[in-house]
Amino acid sequence: MSATLHRQRGVAVVTALLLTTLAVTIVASLFWQQQVQVRSMENQRLHLQTRWILRGALDWARLILQQEGRDSKLVTRADGVWATPLAETRLDDYLERERQNNETYDATLSGQIYDAQARYNLANLAIATGVDAEQVKVFGRLLRNLQLDEALAMPVAQAVARAREKQLGDGGKDKGTGAGTPGVTSSGSGVPLDLLRVEDLLAVAGVTQQTVERLREFVIVLPVGVKVNVNTARAEVLAALFDSMSVSEAQSLVARRKTNSWSDAAQIKFNGLDPAVPVVYRSDNFLVQSQVRLERAALETWALIRRQDPKVGTLTWPVWIREL
Secondary structure, eight states, X not given: OHHHHHHHHHHHHHHHHHHHHHHHHHHHHHHHHHHHHHHHHHHHHHHHHXXXXXXXXXXXXXXXXXXXXXXXXXOOOTTSGGGOOEEEEEGGGGOHHHHHHTOOOOEEEEEEEEEGGGSEEGGGGEETTEEOHHHHHHHHHHHHHTTSOGGGXXXXXXXXXXXXXXXXXXXXXXXXXXXXXXXXXXXXXXXXXXXXXXXXXXXXXXXXXXXXXXXXXXXXXXXXXXXXXXXXXXXXHHHHTSTTOOHHHHHHHHHHHTTSOOOSTTTOOXXXXXXXXXXXXXXXXXXXXXXXXXXXXXXXXXXXXXXXOTTTOOOEEEEEEEEO
């Protein structure tokens, strides 16, 4: 009788321990799920706040470009106020809410504005009737200046021309980067792909990832007809605009324009020759790079901002925004 009683007590103790363990496990699981949900909501809040901060930064950049457009209607200089980078700035230095609520609000913002027209516009490689031979030569010289294969200029131009021909056949519908923006043709499929960014050049036979990375800071996709601004173009792009200019000679021109920017065709000459293709001296397309860090969240974006012709007005608007 005593042995049976001891066994029953032992089973009861084990059962109690198992039930206690099960209850603790269930409670811990509930707390863990609740913590996951809380952390997920916090992450959503942080990402939403970073986007609002970036929206404010973009509005700030647009305001700067509007003011620069009013002050400089004929020339866009590479050393303008708009080109001054914003170093990483702590936002909590400007927020009264932290001092009121004693919060830890670790937030920083940095960014810079770049002249998009300082880069070569790939859309200009094609015209309504096909490849633009003079632009192909310019792009070929740019490839050579960057120590890339100059022979890639024609395949890229042909791909752009085929895509634009198809687009015009579809009624010239705007694909998102401006009226008449062309595309590239996917090798093998023969189906034109929209040329929206430099990475799309990978669809052209012979273009590698290394080529794209080298071209990234020297080319861009803008509406057809948007020209290079010689007042902001880098030496490699500037040299490509002339038939027989070296990069070192272009660098001397870049140094010269720091004190005397160009404002008309009579000023920008090399050995008595004009640029091989039309150029401009004022820009209306700008790239805005912004980076926000808010506690453990970080977000970097690039945006293309377009500005009205000063003869029409001073409005600015975002064409596209890309998150990295």
